[in-house]
Amino acid sequence: MSPRSIGVVMNGVTGRMGYRQHLVRSVLAINEQGGVALADGSRIMLKPVLVGRNPEKLAKIAADHGIAGWTTDLDAALADDDNLIYFDTQVTQARVKAVLKAVEAGKHIYAEKPIAETFSDALALAEAATAKGVKNGVVQDKLFLPGLLKLKRLIDGGFFGRILSVRGEFGYWVFEGDWQAAQRPSWNYRAEDGGGIVLDMFPHWAYVLENLFGRIRSVYAQAVTHVPERVDERGMTYPATADDAAYGVFELEGGIIAQINSSWNVRVNRDELVEFQVDGTHGSAVAGLRNCRVQHRATTPKPVWNPDLPATARFRDDWQEVPDNAEFDNGFKIQWEMFIRHVIEDAPFPYDFVSGARGVRIAELGLRSSAEGLRLPVEP
Numbered sequence: 001m002s003p004r005s006i007g008v009v010m011n012g013v014t015g016r017m018g019y020r021q022h023l024v025r026s027v028l029a030i031n032e033q034g035g036v037a038l039a040d041g042s043r044i045m046l047k048p049v050l051v052g053r054n055p056e057k058l059a060k061i062a063a064d065h066g067i068a069g070w071t072t073d074l075d076a077a078l079a080d081d082d083n084l085i086y087f088d089t090q091v092t093q094a095r096v097k098a099v100l101k102a103v104e105a106g107k108h109i110y111a112e113k114p115i116a117e118t119f120s121d122a123l124a125l126a127e128a129a130t131a132k133g134v135k136n137g138v139v140q141d142k143l144f145l146p147g148l149l150k151l152k153r154l155i156d157g158g159f160f161g162r163i164l165s166v167r168g169e170f171g172y173w174v175f176e177g178d179w180q181a182a183q184r185p186s187w188n189y190r191a192e193d194g195g196g197i198v199l200d201m202f203p204h205w206a207y208v209l210e211n212l213f214g215r216i217r218s219v220y221a222q223a224v225t226h227v228p229e230r231v232d233e234r235g236m237t238y239p240a241t242a243d244d245a246a247y248g249v250f251e252l253e254g255g256i257i258a259q260i261n262s263s264w265n266v267r268v269n270r271d272e273l274v275e276f277q278v279d280g281t282h283g284s285a286v287a288g289l290r291n292c293r294v295q296h297r298a299t300t301p302k303p304v305w306n307p308d309l310p311a312t313a314r315f316r317d318d319w320q321e322v323p324d325n326a327e328f329d330n331g332f333k334i335q336w337e338m339f340i341r342h343v344i345e346d347a348p349f350p351y352d353f354v355s356g357a358r359g360v361r362i363a364e365l366g367l368r369s370s371a372e373g374l375r376l377p378v379e380p
Ligand SMILES: NC(=O)c1ccc[n+]([C@@H]2O[C@H](COP(=O)([O-])OP(=O)(O)OC[C@H]3O[C@@H](n4cnc5c(N)ncnc54)[C@H](O)[C@@H]3O)[C@@H](O)[C@H]2O)c1
Pocket: 011, 012, 013, 014, 015, 016, 017, 018, 052, 053, 089, 090, 091, 092, 094, 112, 113, 114, 139, 141, 185, 187, 200
């Protein structure tokens, strides 16, 4: 007997995330491995139906990957009962309208973050999905990064003692687009088009901090636009109206202070594009996308401050690599498989629209904190 298959409407697959991570590395990769394994031992295949605005681009992707279904007509894709799931990875600004339509059509919904530009819109999505009784989920891929899984393992194993602080450094240089093409889409740099690093990254920091360390009690952020002018995909100069760097301080329950810099205007002098240093009474760790290094209290050197002498200690040599001890799959794919199991056999899926709305709330408070120059409390 051949495995069952379900239709998955995928809107926004001509984009960066939609094509690479969601279509190729998740949905098509799941089919290549024979589908999603269910609890009863059966498997379910995914039948992607690509939706977008540009028929040439859709037809090309479909042909490149042997995909039968594509359309520019979202309503028609939603009207088809074979399509059980609607997935949205469009530009953020286009999300709410399309998701509401899909909820109305009775589809289960999976969506990229942020699920909306404002907290009230995000809550409205959560409420609409609940009222209609459709399952809903938001991409929270960073939780499945090998480096963060190792960090979680350290926390669960009690490695840190009492955790005191978390210091996150995220960023890299995004070219302005004049003499070298920018490596991110230009809408990211226009507030009027849903751009900005706070709306982009604070939803990630919210679920990372709250899943690993504790609920966020307050937010202080300074969001700035360091590069005021950029050049877009067509070679046109435009004013960058959105924040392109944000310096945030998050107070967590238990008194943990998390400080996270997010910037598209820094040159990388780290081992990975994001790194979190966690310091606890019994040990410290530095976790990146893939790797994680630790230093236990018993092996902590005793540096003595003396600017008159050249530094001879190689501090980074005093850290120890955390072993993999497991095989790590693509995080986007893991979450897709979880969501499919949630839809088909009601398996648990904690990353719902309510948690997606929490991320938007933290971003909104970050922007307000920056505008008002205040540290803002977060409701529990
Ligand atoms: N999980 C993550 O790590 C991660 C990383 C980057 C982006 N994202 C999110 O994914 C979404 C897409 O980001 P991206 O970087 O792939 O952007 P992108 O610009 O590369 O792709 C956007 C997609 O939306 C479509 N689109 C553009 N303008 C539109 C409009 N006005 N109406 C309808 N569709 C439109 C495009 O055709 C394209 O298919 C965003 O919401 C972003 O926040 C998530």
